[in-house]
Amino acid sequence: MSDVVVVDYGAGNTRSVRAALTHLGKSSVVLSDPAAILEASFVVLPGVGSARSAMEHLNQTGAADALRTRFSNGGATLGICLGMQLALQTSEEDDGVTCLGLLEGDVRRLQADRVPRLGWANVDPWNESFYFAHSFVGQSPDTVATSDGFCVAVRNGSFFGVQFHPEKSGDAGLNFLEQCLTLV
Amino acid sequence: MPYSRLIPCLDVANGRVVKGVSFVGLRDVGDPVELAKFYSDGGADELVFLDITATPEGAKTMTSVVAQVADVLEIPFTVGGGIRTVEDASRIIEAGADRVSLNSAALSNPELISEIAELFGSQAVVVAIDAGDGVVHTHGGRNATEIKTVPWAIEAASRGAGEILLTSIRQDGQRTGFDLELTRQVRDAISIPVIASGGAGNAQHIAEALRITDAALIASIVHENPAGLKGLRAEIESFGITLRPLKEKV
Secondary structure (H helix, E strand, O other), X not given: OOOEXXXXXXXXXXXXXXXXXXXXXXXXXXXXXXXHHHHOOEEEEOOOOOHHHHHHHHHHHOHHHHHHHHHHOOOOEEEEOHHHHHOOOEEOHHHOEEOOOOOOOEEEEOOOOOOOEEEXXXXXXXXXXXXXXXXXXXXXXXXXXXXXXXXXXXXEOOEEEEOOOHHHOHHHHHHHHHHHHOOO | OOOEEEEEEEEEEOOEEEOOOOOOOOOOOOOHHHHHHHHHHXXXXXXXXXXXXXXXXXXXXXXXXXXXXXXXXXXXXXXXXXXXOHHHHHHHHHOOXXXXXXXXXXXXXXXXXXXXXXXXXXXHEEEEEEEEOOEEEEOOOOEEEEEEHHHHHHHHHHOOOOEEEEEEOOOOOOOOOOOHHHHHHHHHHOOOOEEEEOOOOOHHHHHHHHHHOOXXXXXXXXXXXXXXXXHHHHHHHHOOOOEOOOOOOO
16 A cells, blocks of 8 residues: 555646655555545645646545545645645635635635745745745635745644645755654 | 746757756766756756757657656756647646746647646746747747737736746847846736746846846856856845755755
8 A cells, every 4th residue: 555645636747746755755646536545644635736626526536525534533634735725615716616624714816916926935934945836825723834924834633734835845845745744 | 025036947859958058067968857956956946948849759758858857856847848739738747847838839829828727727837938129939039920029928917827938039048138128028017927038148147137027047057057056046146136045955
């Protein structure tokens, strides 16, 4: 059995996150099978695609309910970028989407000088730079880190979500991923 | 605000990096994977790969290069050249690229921008504009169109492009500095990020561009001395530009 299940949304780049996991010595598999999501020791909700198409895929495959059950059971899950946003209750993206609702909070269109917000930015209070590429941003009472004042990390129980891409953030990103994996 | 970005651009033909990359410190200067890793370790914030063959065979080779690069690179990268359909874009993104760059295909079929943005998000779509004398050019800058540069940038942004890669064909390869006026005009007209391209000859040129816009594309200045990237970053910072802090490897 693979160490990590990377949840499949039906489209997009999951190769980079798998490459980062491989670099850390973890085998991974990309799937949306509910049973595998429930049983996995670690699950990654990657940051690919758009909120609507991702949620449709998760609902159709039963992965959405599996992720909710997994969360209540205390199974470790990391959400990256869109994967973090999907864990909240609703998103303004694509004219409004109901998300997984694992954590309290919602996702709104980013208000910044330049959108998408692209590039490396410092994350407080971790004082470390990570790579961002987003047009939407979450807000949640479970916020644990910010960047330029935006909510960029949420944590509640066994769910950890980050707006940045650890798999694209060089050594800082790999270190972060490694620490997440030790939470299992 | 995210830090200003420095983006080396690699031209790839038939799976090999072409154009004047110097040999210092590299086993195989033509290997895109090794060069990508080298630049990533040296402090590149992102990379751009341009497939300059842009043929069907070239596209297959490029997909395999993208997959190999994605397996070793832990910074984002954009791939351009020969992407004409949503399927082309999907193939490149699924192989591991973060973003695709569209050029002439977006001009002949602007819908392509929105189609890719809907599927992968705006951040996955870069529109490359080769600009000169106020109009957009095609075929590597050789052919002038009647499409005006600034209105085209506005249209690309409104159709869902997440970034404009703006090359001044007058300055490209001259190494006498970026076309700052052009960069300013485009930046002021849109609210998505703009990468300035064409003309980087020294750190001061790059700093001038980064005072105006979000990112600078660099080619010969870094290919002539790949090991000098860290020094170049320090020099750019000495002109008052803040780049992301690099941590020393232990």
